Amino acid sequence: MLRRALQPGLSRGVLGRGLGTHRGRSTLDQNGKVSEIKKKIQSVLPRGAWNPLRDTSYLPPEHSDVVIVGGGVIGLSVAYWLKRLEKPQGAIRVLVVERDHTYSQASTALSVGGIRQQFSVPENIQLSLFSVEFLRNINEYLAVVDDPPLDIQFNPSGYLLLASEKGAAVMESNVKVQRQEGAKVCLMSPEQLRNKFPWINTEGVALASYGMEHEGWFDPWCLLQGLRRKVQSMGVLFCHGEVTRFVSSSSHTETTSGEEVTLRRIHEVHVKMDRSLEYQPVECALVINAAGAWSGQIAELAGVGKGPPGTLQGTQLPVELRKRYVYLWHCPQGPGLETPFVIDASGAYFRREGLGNNYLGGCSPTEEEEPDPGNLEVDHDFFQDKVWPPLAQRVPAFETLKVRSAWAGYYDYNTFDQNGVVGPHPLVVNMYFATGFSGHGLQQAPAVGRAVAEMVLDGHFRTINLSPFLFNRFYLGEKVQEHNII
Amino acid sequence: MLKIIIPTIMLMPMTWMSKPHMIWINTTTYSLLISLTSLPLLSQPNDNSLNSSLLFFTDSLSAPLLTLTTWLLPLMLMASQFHLSKEPLARKKLYITMLILLQLFLIMTFTATELIMFYILFEATLVPTLIIITRWGNQTERLNAGLYFLFYTLVGSLPLLVALLYMQNNMGTLNFLMAQYWTQALPNSWSNILLWLACMMAFMVKMPLYGLHLWLPKAHVEAPIAGSMVLAAVLLKLGGYGMMRITILLNPLTSFMAYPFMMLSMWGMIMTSSICLRQTDLKSLIAYSSVSHMALVIVAILVQTPLSYMGATALMIAHGLTSSMLFCLANSNYERTHSRIMILARGLQTLLPLMAAWWLLASLTNLALPPTINLIGELLVVMASFSWSNATIILMGVNITITALYSLYMLITTQRGKHTHHIKNIKPSFTRENTLMMLHLMPLLLLSLNPKLILGPLY
Numbered sequence: 013m014l015r016r017a018l019q020p021g022l023s024r025g026v027l028g029r030g031l032g033t034h035r036g037r038s039t040l041d042q043n044g045k046v047s048e049i050k051k052k053i054q055s056v057l058p059r060g061a062w063n064p065l066r067d068t069s070y071l072p073p074e075h076s077d078v079v080i081v082g083g084g085v086i087g088l089s090v091a092y093w094l095k096r097l098e099k100p101q102g103a104i105r106v107l108v109v110e111r112d113h114t115y116s117q118a119s120t121a122l123s124v125g126g127i128r129q130q131f132s133v134p135e136n137i138q139l140s141l142f143s144v145e146f147l148r149n150i151n152e153y154l155a156v157v158d159d160p161p162l163d164i165q166f167n168p169s170g171y172l173l174l175a176s177e178k179g180a181a182v183m184e185s186n187v188k189v190q191r192q193e194g195a196k197v198c199l200m201s202p203e204q205l206r207n208k209f210p211w212i213n214t215e216g217v218a219l220a221s222y223g224m225e226h227e228g229w230f231d232p233w234c235l236l237q238g239l240r241r242k243v244q245s246m247g248v249l250f251c252h253g254e255v256t257r258f259v260s261s262s263s264h265t266e267t268t269s270g271e272e273v274t275l276r277r278i279h280e281v282h283v284k285m286d287r288s289l290e291y292q293p294v295e296c297a298l299v300i301n302a303a304g305a306w307s308g309q310i311a312e313l314a315g316v317g318k319g320p321p322g323t324l325q326g327t328q329l330p331v332e333l334r335k336r337y338v339y340l341w342h343c344p345q346g347p348g349l350e351t352p353f354v355i356d357a358s359g360a361y362f363r364r365e366g367l368g369n370n371y372l373g374g375c376s377p378t379e380e381e382e383p384d385p386g387n388l389e390v391d392h393d394f395f396q397d398k399v400w401p402p403l404a405q406r407v408p409a410f411e412t413l414k415v416r417s418a419w420a421g422y423y424d425y426n427t428f429d430q431n432g433v434v435g436p437h438p439l440v441v442n443m444y445f446a447t448g449f450s451g452h453g454l455q456q457a458p459a460v461g462r463a464v465a466e467m468v469l470d471g472h473f474r475t476i477n478l479s480p481f482l483f484n485r486f487y488l489g490e491k492v493q494e495h496n497i498i
Numbered sequence: 499m500l501k502i503i504i505p506t507i508m509l510m511p512m513t514w515m516s517k518p519h520m521i522w523i524n525t526t527t528y529s530l531l532i533s534l535t536s537l538p539l540l541s542q543p544n545d546n547s548l549n550s551s552l553l554f555f556t557d558s559l560s561a562p563l564l565t566l567t568t569w570l571l572p573l574m575l576m577a578s579q580f581h582l583s584k585e586p587l588a589r590k591k592l593y594i595t596m597l598i599l600l601q602l603f604l605i606m607t608f609t610a611t612e613l614i615m616f617y618i619l620f621e622a623t624l625v626p627t628l629i630i631i632t633r634w635g636n637q638t639e640r641l642n643a644g645l646y647f648l649f650y651t652l653v654g655s656l657p658l659l660v661a662l663l664y665m666q667n668n669m670g671t672l673n674f675l676m677a678q679y680w681t682q683a684l685p686n687s688w689s690n691i692l693l694w695l696a697c698m699m700a701f702m703v704k705m706p707l708y709g710l711h712l713w714l715p716k717a718h719v720e721a722p723i724a725g726s727m728v729l730a731a732v733l734l735k736l737g738g739y740g741m742m743r744i745t746i747l748l749n750p751l752t753s754f755m756a757y758p759f760m761m762l763s764m765w766g767m768i769m770t771s772s773i774c775l776r777q778t779d780l781k782s783l784i785a786y787s788s789v790s791h792m793a794l795v796i797v798a799i800l801v802q803t804p805l806s807y808m809g810a811t812a813l814m815i816a817h818g819l820t821s822s823m824l825f826c827l828a829n830s831n832y833e834r835t836h837s838r839i840m841i842l843a844r845g846l847q848t849l850l851p852l853m854a855a856w857w858l859l860a861s862l863t864n865l866a867l868p869p870t871i872n873l874i875g876e877l878l879v880v881m882a883s884f885s886w887s888n889a890t891i892i893l894m895g896v897n898i899t900i901t902a903l904y905s906l907y908m909l910i911t912t913q914r915g916k917h918t919h920h921i922k923n924i925k926p927s928f929t930r931e932n933t934l935m936m937l938h939l940m941p942l943l944l945l946s947l948n949p950k951l952i953l954g955p956l957y
Contacts, residue, residue, distance in 0.1 A: 075637050077837045103778030103839050263923050275923035279836060295636075297837035298920055442920035469841065471918050 071292045072251035072283050076107035078468070079281050079296040081255050081310050083110025085120040085232065085454055086446050087302035088239040089461025092154075095246040097465045102247065107294060109283055111254040117388060119304050120236050120454060122421030124338055124372055126229040126353050126363065127455035128171040129195035130221060132186045132495040133431065136452070137193040138476045139459040144226040146458035147235070153458075154242040162238040168228040169364070170352040172209075173221045173496065174406070179357060180219040182495060187221050196225040211347040212354075213408050222352065229353060229363055232454050256291060257282035258299070258314045260440070274325065276315050276440045298468060300444045305333040305385075305422035307447035314440050324439060327487045331433065331448040333385040334425035338374045339395050343413040346371060358402040362410075370416065375399045376451075383420075390418040423451045429491040434460060435467055435482040444468060445483060499554035499609055502568065505532050506605060509598045513591050521587075525594055526575045529601075533568035540565055545955045547675065554609040555675065562815050562952045563739055567604045567732050569941065570822065571597065574724035576934045577826050580833050581634075581722060593634060597724055600626040604732055608739065613662055613672035616743075617655070620700075620736060624651055627733065630725040631717060643716035650713040654703030657696035664693065665747065674743060681747045694751045697744050698759075704737030705792045707759060708766020718785035719838075723829040726781065730788050730825055731818035738792070738814050741799045742807065756800035763800075764883075764893045767793035771900035775907060779838045780828040783908055784821065787864065790901065791817045798879040801886045804956040809878025811954030816872040816942065820863045823938035827857055830931050831912065834924040840908070845917030853927045854913045856935040863939075865905040866898065869946045874953075 078094060080087045091106050098104050115121040127147070129140045146153055151161045175183040183199075190197045199221055202214035208222075244250065259280035266272055278299050284291040303310045311317065311329035319325025346369055353363040362373030375398050377383065383391060395415060404410045426433065426448035433448040446464045449456060459476060466474045473479065480492045509528055516524045539548065539561045547557035556564060574597055582590050603623045610616040624647075632644035666672045669680055684690045703710045718726050745752055770789040777783040791813065798810035828838070830853065835843045847854040866872040876898065883890040950957055 073638060075836075077839050077842060098841070100776055100778055103841060105839075263925065265923070277920075277923055295836050297835050297839075297842050436919045441922045444920075467919070471916055 072294050075295045077105045078298045080108045080300045082303035083108045084118045085457040089457045090464045091243045091248045093461040093465035106248045109251045123232045123454045125232045128227045139456040142459040154238045156245045164230040164234045166230040170223040170227045172352040172354045174217045174357050175219045176357040177218045197221050197223050253283040253285050256284045298442045302446045305424040307331045324487045330427045334423040335383045335385045337420050339418040341413045341415045344369050345409045356406050360402040388420040390420050425450045429493050431492045431494050434478045437483050499550040506602045513594045526572045529571040536565050536568045540951050555611050558955045560608045564608045566818050571601045574727050578724045596626040631721045634722045635720040640720035643720035646713040647717040655700035658700040661696035678746050694755050701737040701741040708762050711789045715785040719781045726825040727822045730821035735814045738795050760800050763793040763796040767897045774904035780840050784824045794879050801882050803882050806882030807956045808953040809875045812871050812952050813875030815952045819942045823860045840911045845915045847913040861905045861909040865902040871945045
C-alpha cells in the first residue's frame with residue numbers, strides 16, 4: 013500500500029495542482045482519494061468553482077402545456093388566440109421556441125406583405141377576410157397597456173389580377189366565388205382598364221379583376237412585433253433555441269375495419285440552446301408545428317412519414333423550402349400612388365413601395381428553374397431574364413428602371429396543393445400543424461391562429477371550417493388546388 | 499405501540515436490502531400488514547385511552563388518525579410507482595425511505611403522550627416532506643413551494659415550543675393524560691392571551707387557517723403524488739389533532755379568543771370554495787378544496803361542544819380519504835397527458851369508463867353526499883355552529899352549495915363532453931390505479947356503515 017502511494021503518476025498531478033505546497037505523498041493518500049475529497053470540499057466553500065444555484069434563466073421551463081415550434085407570425089398568432097380564447101383566463105402555459113430571434117431567414121420578415129381575397133378556394137377567401145378585419149382593428153386586438161399603438165401602414169390599394177384569353181373563364185368563376193364569400197371584387201375589360209390605369213398596356217389582357225376593398229399591403233415586421241409584444245404581455249414564454257428531438261411513445265390499436273395502426277404521443281421536446289450543446293427537455297401536452305419552411309424537418313423528427321409509402325404511416329408532410337426573390341427598383345416615370353398590387357397573367361407581380369417612385373416585385377420561377385434553397389443569395393440575372401421583360405411589356409414606363417436592392421426569402425411550399433395544412437395529425441396524436449401556406453401565410457395568419465386555437469380548445473373548427481385543410485388529404489389524395497398562387 | 503413502530507422502522511433496511519424487482523412488492527405488502535396491525539386499536543371501549551406505555555397511548559381521537567396514517571403508506575407506494583420507474587435504483591430506495599421515515603414520525607406524533615415529544619415529532623415530519631417536495635417535485639416552482647411550506651410551519655410553531663416549556667414549568671408535567679386533570683382555569687390577562695396564541699398558531703398554520711394558507715396550494719401542487727397524498731390526508735390533520743389536545747389546557751380563554759379565528763375560518767371557507775370555481779389547474783383545485791374543508795374543522799374545534807368534536811373527527815378522517823383519492827385521480831390524468839390543466843384533458847368518460855366511476859364517487863364524497871361520513875361530519879359541524887350563533891347557518895349553507903358546485907364542475911369538465919383530439923391514445927387504466935382508488939373508497943364507504951369508530955372521544 014505504501015509503495016502504491018509513493019508511485020508517481022496521475023495522482024501526483026492532482027496533488028500538485030493548487031492543493032498545497034508539499035510535493036511528497038502522505039501515507040494517508042491512498043490512490044488520490046483524500047486529495048479528491050479535499051478538492052471537492054474546497055470547491056463547495058465560498059470561493060470555489062461549484063455553484064449549485066447557477067442562473068438558468070435562459071433555459072425554457074421544464075414543463076409547458078403547449079409548445080409552439082416556430083416564432084414567426086403563424087406561431088405567434090396561434091399563441092395569441094390560444095391565450096385569448098382559453099376559458100378561464102390564464103390556464104394554459106404556452107412556450108414559443110424560436111431558433112433565430114433576429115428573424116433573419118424567417119418568411120414573415122422577408123415577405124412582400126400583401127393581403128388579398130382573390131383566391132379560388134372559399135376557405136382561403138374567408139381566412140383572408142377575417143385577417144383583414146383583424147388588421148384594420150389591430151389596435152383593439154393587440155393593445156398593450158402603456159405601449160404605443162401599432163401602425164402597420166396598411167395601404168388598401170387593392171389587387172389587380174390580369175388574365176389572358178385562356179384564363180378569362182377561370183377568372184370569372186373565381187370572382188363569382190369571391191363575391192359569394194363577401195369579397196368586393198369587380199371585373200374590368202381592357203377598355204375599362206385603360207381608362208382607370210392609363211399606364212397599363214392591355215395587349216394580351218382579356219379580363220382583369222380588381223379588388224376594391226380590404227386588399228392591399230402592410231408592414232409584416234410591425235405585425236410580428238405587435239403580436240410578440242401582446243403575446244408576451246399575455247404570459248406566453250419565449251425561448252431562444254432549436255427543437256432537436258421529440259421523445260414520444262407509441263401504442264398499437266386496431267381501427268374499426270381491423271387494420272392495425274400505431275398512434276404516437278409526444279411526451280417531451282428537447283430544446284437545444286443556441287451555439288451550445290446544452291439542451292432542456294420540456295415536458296408538454298401538445299406541440300404545434302408552425303416552423304414555416306422547416307416544418308418538414310420538424311415533422312420528420314416527430315415520426316410523421318416513417319412507414320411504407322402509400323400508407324397513412326408513410327405519408328410525409330409535403331412542405332419544403334422554396335426560394336423566392338424580391339427586387340426593389342426605382343422608376344421615376346412609373347405608375348402613380350393609386351397603383352394596386354398588379355399580378356400579370358405571366359406570373360410576374362409588382363407593387364408600389366413608399367412614396368418615392370419605388371416598386372417591389374418579382375416572379376415565381378417555374379418548376380424547372382427552382383433555385384437552390386441552400387442559402388438566401390439573390391440571382392440578379394433572374395430579374396433581367398424573367399421578371400423585367402413581362403413587367404416592361406405590361407407597364408411601358410418600366411422600360412427604364414434602376415434596381416435598388418433585392419433580397420430572397422423562403423416559401424413554406426406545400427408541394428401537394430400549395431395550400432396550408434391546419435389541424436392535428438391523425439397518428440401523432442398531440443401534434444398540430446399550422447404551416448405550408450406557400451406564400452400566402454402572412455395574410456392568413458390571424459385567421460389560421462384562431463382556427464388552430466379553436467381546434468385545440470374545442471376539438472373542432474368553430475368560425476371558419478378548415479376541414480379541407482387537414483392532414484388527411486395528403487393520404488386520401490384530395491387536393492385543394494388553389495389556382496391563384498403567385 | 500411498539501408492534502407498529504418497530505416494524506415501520508424495519509421497513510427501511512428491508513427497502514435497502516431488497517432485490518431491485520422486489521422493492522415495490524415488499525414495501526407495499528409489509529406496510530399493508532402493518533396497517534392491519536393498527537386496526538385493533540380502533541375498538542375503544544370507553545372514553546378512556548388505551549395506554550401502551552408511558553410514552554404512547556391511543557384514544558378514540560388518535561386511533562382513527564393512526565389507522566389512516568398506516569393505511570396511507572401502501573397507497574402512497576402504489577401511487578408512486580409510475581413516476582419513479584425511470585429513476586435509478588438508489589433514488590427509488592431513497593424516496594421510499596423518506597416516505598417510511600415520514601410515516602414513522604407521524605405514527606409517533608399521533609400516539610405521543612408527552613407534549614414535548616409531540617412537538618419534536620411534529621417538527622420532524624417537516625423534514626422528509628420538504629425533501630420529497632423539493633427533490634422529486636415536477637417543476638421549478640417546487641423550491642419556492644418547499645420554502646413556503648417549511649418557513650410558514652416553523653415560524654408558527656416556534657412560539658408553541660416556548661409555550662410548552664412554560665407550561666411544563668408551571669404544571670410540572672406535560673404528560674397529556676395527567677395534564678388534562680391537573681389543568682387550572684387560565685385567568686384573563688395579556689400574557690395568558692399570548693400563551694393562547696402561542697399554543698394555537700402552530701396548528702392554525704398547519705390546518706391551514708384562511709389567512710395563513712398560502713403554503714398549501716404551492717406545496718400540494720408542486721409535490722409528487724405521494725407527497726400530495728400525505729400532505730392532504732395526514733399532515734393537515736396534525737393541526738386539527740394538536741388543536742383538539744391543546745385546547746383542553748387553555749380554558750376558558752378559548753370562549754372569547756376564538757372569535758377572530760372563527761370569523762376568519764368561516765369567511766375563508768367561502769372564499770377558498772369560490773376560488774375553486776375559477777381554478778384551471780386540477781391539483782390546485784383540490785388543494786383549495788382542502789383548505790375549505792379544514793376551515794370547517796377549525797370552526798368545529800373552536801366551538802368546543804361535544805357535537806362539534808364528533809363532527810371534526812369524522813370530517814378529518816373523511817376528508818383525508820377523499821382528498822387523497824382526488825389527488826390520485828388527478829395524478830392518473832397527469833401521467834397520461836403531462837398537463838394538469840383541466841380543459842386540455844376533457845371527456846375522459848368515453849375513454850376510461852372505470853376511472854370515470856371512481857371520479858364520480860370521489861366527487862360525490864367530496865360534496866358530502868349522504869350517507870357518507872363526509873356528510874355526517876359536515877352536518878354535525880353545521881349544527882354545532884348554528885347553536886353557537888344562528889347567523890352562521892347562512893355562511894355554512896353557502897359553503898355547502900359552492901362545494902357542490904365546484905365538485906361537479908371538476909367532474910363535468912374532466913369526464914363529460916367530447917374528448918379533445920390529443921388524448922385519443924392515452925393508456926388504459928392500470929390494475930394498480932384501480933386498486934388504489936378502491937382501497938381509498940372502501941374504508942370511506944364501509945365507515946358509513948359504522949361511523950361510531952371515527953366519531954371521537956365524545957361520542
